[in-house]
């Protein structure tokens with residue numbers, strides 16, 4: 288009897304509903320589980336990537352190293368949703384945003400405990416790993 | 432003798448709950464275009480079928496349409512770039528004709544969206560964004576464009592009222608476009624009335640009235656070589672310039688949120704190819720999937736300086752009698768937005784305007800028209816410039 292081949296589907300844990308399960312950057316999920324939000328960098332040419340990726344389009348190498356997103360970025364823009372796509376209704380209301388960290392920009396959600404009146408374009412924010420009640424993982428932007 | 436013309440245009444009415452299948456829907460736009468061009472199905476050398484996938488049970492609709500419309504055994508294929516599918520289809524038809532491979536090509540756009548709920552539709556359209564890294568956060572088209580609205584308001588002082596004025600203009604012309612889904616006037620006050628559905632929040636700062644609606648519809652363009660255009664058509668409309676561009680799908684890869692880079696790039700290419708400047712455009716159709724999108728388009732296309740798009744709408748310069756009439760057919764906001772059919776409908780309006788056949792939507796004696804059609808959240812952008820003799 289041959290053993291069934293194990294499928295590395297860790298990415299299905301990303302976000303409220305993940306639409307991807309298998310990717311070469313699945314280690315992102317373990318790192319998120321350990322509280323770290325990671326981007327990666329091409330070892331050959333130094334290109335920095337967020338979201339992280341397996342392959343560098345600049346030099347065509349597939350040799351990447353992880354780095355942790357640290358420090359503070361600036362809120363570029365955001366929107367608060369009052370209506371959600373199927374599967375996200377229970378999360379409402381929530382805000383999506385883009386934060387600029389200089390080396391890279393990151394798309395994600397604003398932490399739900401920040402009052403609306405405190406959210407301003409240009410404000411300093413950090414990125415934090417976040418565990419959802421369902422056990423799924425994502426990351427959120429918090430006040431710096 | 433190597434110009435390329437549009438010799439026939441057609442579209443179905445844009446509706447909710449079209450009472451027929453997608454092949455029957457496609458027939459409506461096709462029939463109108465063929466009758467407009469005064470050609471028969473055997474004159475068509477190839478067909479390009481355009482839509483956004485995910486809405487249909489049918490895989491590979493081009494084969495089904497070719498059979499139903501009598502377009503076999505000519506080659507047919509499917510092309511998609513989300514909401515800009517048909518104008519990308521025009522680009523492909525142009526190249527097929529220009530290369531000499533075919534002398535008459537049909538571009539068929541369609542979408543039947545109303546069989547699924549609005550929330551399901553948002554989920555499907557949301558998957559036109561980055562499904563690996565963005566969709567798990569619960570994204571949808573209005574929320575993405577809302578981020579552009581927020582950034583534009585912050586940087587340039589554009590207001591909710593400026594955006595509402597775009598919808599008011601749209602409704603002015605939706606009333607006279609018999610193909611439009613929404614044919615009622617919209618009062619500016621409805622946006623400040625909390626009881627009115629127009630003011631209902633969708634994704635801040637966008638309200639219900641700022642968003643276009645799903646619809647079912649089809650459109651068709653007949654594209655021909657100069658020789659065929661001369662023999663078939665009394666009023667060919669010439670393709671003077673075509674531009675197209677793409678951008679990072681993930682918002683993290685975008686440099687600007689106060690405009691769409693793809694529209695600027697596609698516009699520059701199209702103006703250069705046509706040898707004209709923004710001030711030479713007499714009538715335009717822009718992709719107003721949201722009210723803010725039309726204001727961004729004014730600026731991205733050079734009708735206004737960055738940040739000054741709001742002044743065009745406030746000064747009614749984009750009304751039919753203004754200096755640069757925009758979306759005088761009601762735009763996506765009033766016509767509805769059957770994704771794959773939208774670009775063809777925009778092009779149809781400009782062709783009718785240039786031929787002087789736009790009826791109550793007619794602007795005075797236009798010579799050059801422009802179509803701006805965007806796929807996704809500024810993911811794909813096309814600008815097409817058309818002109819008469």
Ligand SMILES: [Zn+2]
Pocket residue numbers: 329330331332333334343344345346347348
């Ligand atoms: Zn590299």
